[in-house]
Structures are given as structure tokens and as C-alpha cells.
Amino acid sequence: MEEYKIEERKAVLVGVQFPDNKDFSLDMEELAGLCEALSIRPVTSLSQCLAREDSASFIGSGKVEEVREAVLFHEANLVIFQNPLSPSQLHNLTKALPCEVLDRTQLILQIFSERAKTKEAKMQVKYATLQYMLPRLVGLRENLSRQGGASGSLSNRGSGEKQIELDKRKIQEEMAILRRELKKQEEVRKVKRQKRDKSAIPRVALVGYTNAGKSSLMNALLTISKENQAEGVEEKDMLFATLDTTIRRIVQEKGEEFLLADTVGFTRSLPDKLLDAFHSTLEEAVEADLILQVVDYSDENYQKHMDATLDTLKKLEAGHIPMLYVMNKCDKVLPLEELPKLRGEKLYISVKEKLGLKELVEKISQVLSAGLKQVNILLPYTASAYENRIRSEGKLLSLSYEEDGILISAKVPAALEAQLKNYSISE
Structure with missing residues (x-):
């Protein structure tokens, strides 16, 4: 049987350091990590310092020739720029180099495309990709106009421009359809959130740099949840393994519970347009009562x-929400006997070694309780369903079954407090 060998993707990485970029080496290191997430092997890295970019090729003709020689020497089939390229720069570089040229945004879009699982995530990726393509079609049309003018071939110029205009119109129509579909998905999520709001169960969102261990933490918390019936989330040691928001219910030993949301990982210099495209995925962070920032310590x-x-x-306008810092992977740099430890709002743990999970849940409970309202009520037996809600959504302080009802002192979320006002009694 004939075997088909898939060609290995080998890339020459290119980056330009400008005077205001103090973290250039980190950016290039992260670019290599993004490549690995797509099984692309970086074969060499070229960099230079510039005061400003070259308008035609970003790096200047001399550096372009150096990149071309590196591609040929290493037999690379990709050139990937750390810096964002304009439509004309991308077009000129593609003409000058003997292989495909990508920039960081295109690379992230390819990763997003591979990772998207739900219908909504796929639509968001498609929309962001089309949004990226659209101005590059305009740039290509401008290049075709210049080429036509130089040759004097008006028919070729008109034909090329017409095709670009047709492609542009098609993309705009597809983007309009996607906007409508995404709006529908947003309404569905809004209804779901309203239902959760009525239940008043506190919401906690996991956020953090990509590959910090958010999904691993969610699965670990699910294992110690009193009602561990929910399916876990996929864990992978790679950038952007999670694109879709996953929500699970965590039930504590005393019956208190909260909703835990796992969100897409962040990265340095994530383009605003990509952030806009995934705004709906990140809404759980914006709507949360508490944010857990997971950090690879x-x-x-x-x-x-x-x-x-x-x-x-x-x-995302979520900077005002209370936050706990979960310093994960501490087993790699600290003695295990020192874990867990709490310093202010930072809890040092190891999900891998299952150290600090109980302490984290207790800290979450403390923070969520701080936002609760004190109620003293006499609940008629006809409204006894509220007792279970108080137990699960709030913090029960005292309870006694009296002849005329259930006497309860508790701390509950503001939404539930409003519903219990009719049963309020003086202390």
C-alpha cells in the first residue's frame, strides 16, 4: 500500500523590535509557542531593530533578501511575522518570498479555527477571519490598479478590479449573515443568564493567560464537588486549548453552590478585532460575581x-469585579510542604498535586459571602421552597421550625433578598 507523507510545516520567524517594545524576546518566544500549537516547527528566527517600519515590506529590501535566503537554506514553507502586516506589505512580501507569508493575527486565527467546537465559536472564528481578509482584498485591488496602469492594459485592470469587488461584496454579505446569527446566539445566552439571575446562584469565572491551567482547575474542582455529575472539560498542554465557554455547578460540603465558567485564554497583544469577535465568549467574565485569575507561577x-x-x-470593562489570584503550578518552583499558602488575595496551589483545592473553595465562599445581604424572616410553610434556595444560594445562620412557619436568619444574594422582603421580621 502506498504511503502518503504529509509535508512538515517549517517556518522562518521574523520580528522587528521598535524602541517602545521592552518585551520583544517574550513576544518572539510566544510566537514560537503559537507555531507549536499548529504543529509548525520554527527552523530559525530573524530579528532587527527599527525606529519605524518600512511601508512597502515592513522590514526593508535588504532584510527581505535575508529572509528569502533563510527560507531556501532551511527548506521552509512558511514565513511568520511577529508584527501585524498591512495589506500591501503582506502582498509585497508574498511576491518577494518563495513561500506562504503569515502574520501573528493570521496564525492565531488558524489556531482558533482548529480549536472551535461549538457552532457559535466556529461562527465567531469565521467572522474574525473575514474581517481580517476584507481590507486585504482592498489592498490587492489597489495593487492590481497600479499594475494595470503600468502596463496600459485597461481590460486586465478592469477584470482584476471587478473580481476583487465581487469577492469583497461576497465577504460583506457573509459577514452580515454571521452578524445576524451571532446576534441570535447572544439573545439565547441572554435568556439563559436571566434564568441564572433568577436563581441567584453566584457566578465565578476562570480567566488567565492561555495554558495557565484553567481547564485543569475546573476539572479538579468538579472532582471535589459534592454533586460531581457534570462532565469535565478537555485539558491540553497547548495554547488556546479552550475557545468555548463551559459552565459547571460546584456544590460545597455545606450545600452552598456556585456556577464556574471556563473561558478562552488570553495572550499578549491579542488584536482588538479578535477580542471583539470573542466578546460573547468572554461575557461570563464580565457578568461574574468573582473572577479567578489563574496564573502559571x-x-x-x-x-x-x-x-x-x-x-x-x-x-472588557470587567476591571471592577472582585478577583482572586490562583497561582498554579507552584509544585515546579516551591517545596510541596509549603503548599498551599495564602498571601493577601493570592493563593499558591498545585492542581496537578491536588494541593490547595479545598482552601480555594473556602476562599471563594468567603469572598462570595461578603457580597451577601442579611435577612431575618418567618417563612410560611406554603413558601418552604425558599428554604432550599437559601441553603444553596446563600449562607444559613440559624433555622428553627415554629408553629406558624420557619424562622430563618441568613445571608443571601441581593436578588433573593428582594424576593424574601414580604417575609421579613424585625430582629
Whole structure:
């Protein structure tokens, strides 16, 4: 039987450091990680320092020739730029180099395309991809116009421009359809959130740099949940393994519960348009009562990862939400006997070694309880269903069954407090 060998994808990485970029080496290191997420092998890396980019090729003709020689020497079939390329720069580089040319945004889009599982995530990826393509068609049309003008062939120019215009119109129509479909999905989520709001169960969102261990933490918390009936989430040691928001119910020993949402991982310099495309996926973070920022403490750049995550949360207007910092993977850098440990709002744990999970749940409970309202009520037996809600959604302080009803003192969420006002009694 004849065997078909899939050609290995080998890439030359290219990056330009500008005067205001103090983390260039980190950016290039992360670019290599993005490549690995797509099974692309970086074969060499070329960089240079510039005061400003070259308008035609971003790196200048001399550097383009150096890149071309590197491609031929290493037999690479990809050139990947760390920096974003304009439509004309991408077009010029594709003409000058003997292989496919991508920039960081295109690379992330390809990863997103592979990782998307649900219908909504696939639509979001498609929309972001079309949004990226659209101005590049305009740039290609401008290049065709210049080529036609130089040759004097008006018919060729008109034909090329017409095709670009047709492609542009087709993309715009497809984007309009996707916008409508995504709007419908947004309405569905809105209804689901309203139902959760009525239940008043607190919501906790896992956020953090990609590959920090958010999905692993969710699965670990599910295993210690009192009612562990929910399916876990996929764990992979790769960038952007999670694109779809997953929500699970965590029930504590005393019956208190909260909803836990796993969200897409963040990264440095995530393009705003990609962030916009996945805004709906990140809504769970924006709507949460508490955010858990999961941090890979073993990574020497963990502080910069935290800064990038906080910056993204601010862009999402979620910077005001209470936050706990879950410093994960501490088993790699700290003695196990020191774990877990709490310093302020930072809890140092190891999901892999199952150290600190109980302490994390207790800390979550403390923070959520701080936002609860005190109620003292006499609940008629005809409204006894509220007793279970108080137990699951709030914190029961005292309860006694009296002749005329259930006497309860508790701390509950504001939404539930409003529903219990008719049963309120003076202390």
C-alpha cells in the first residue's frame, strides 16, 4: 500500500523590535509557542531593530533578501511575522518570498479555527477571519490598479478590479449573515443568564493567560464537588486549548453552590478585532460575581502574563469585579510542604498535586459571602421552597421550625433578598 507523507510545516520567524517594545524576546518566544500549537516547527528566527517600519515590506529590501535566503537554506514553507502586516506589505512580501507569508493575527486565527467546537465559536472564528481578509482584498485591488496602469492594459485592470469587488461584496454579505446569527446566539445566552439571575446562584469565572491551567482547575474542582455529575472539560498542554465557554455547578460540603465558567485564554497583544469577535465568549467574565485569575507561577514571565490578563479585562470593562489570584503550578518552583499558602488575595496551589483545592473553595465562599445581604424572616410553610434556595444560594445562620412557619436568619444574594422582603421580621 502506498504511503502518503504529509509535508512538515517549517517556518522562518521574523520580528522587528521598535524602541517602545521592552518585551520583544517574550513576544518572539510566544510566537514560537503559537507555531507549536499548529504543529509548525520554527527552523530559525530573524530579528532587527527599527525606529519605524518600512511601508512597502515592513522590514526593508535588504532584510527581505535575508529572509528569502533563510527560507531556501532551511527548506521552509512558511514565513511568520511577529508584527501585524498591512495589506500591501503582506502582498509585497508574498511576491518577494518563495513561500506562504503569515502574520501573528493570521496564525492565531488558524489556531482558533482548529480549536472551535461549538457552532457559535466556529461562527465567531469565521467572522474574525473575514474581517481580517476584507481590507486585504482592498489592498490587492489597489495593487492590481497600479499594475494595470503600468502596463496600459485597461481590460486586465478592469477584470482584476471587478473580481476583487465581487469577492469583497461576497465577504460583506457573509459577514452580515454571521452578524445576524451571532446576534441570535447572544439573545439565547441572554435568556439563559436571566434564568441564572433568577436563581441567584453566584457566578465565578476562570480567566488567565492561555495554558495557565484553567481547564485543569475546573476539572479538579468538579472532582471535589459534592454533586460531581457534570462532565469535565478537555485539558491540553497547548495554547488556546479552550475557545468555548463551559459552565459547571460546584456544590460545597455545606450545600452552598456556585456556577464556574471556563473561558478562552488570553495572550499578549491579542488584536482588538479578535477580542471583539470573542466578546460573547468572554461575557461570563464580565457578568461574574468573582473572577479567578489563574496564573502559571512556574513561568518566569508570570507577572507580565498577569498584566496582559488585567489589561484585557479592563478592555472588557470587567476591571471592577472582585478577583482572586490562583497561582498554579507552584509544585515546579516551591517545596510541596509549603503548599498551599495564602498571601493577601493570592493563593499558591498545585492542581496537578491536588494541593490547595479545598482552601480555594473556602476562599471563594468567603469572598462570595461578603457580597451577601442579611435577612431575618418567618417563612410560611406554603413558601418552604425558599428554604432550599437559601441553603444553596446563600449562607444559613440559624433555622428553627415554629408553629406558624420557619424562622430563618441568613445571608443571601441581593436578588433573593428582594424576593424574601414580604417575609421579613424585625430582629
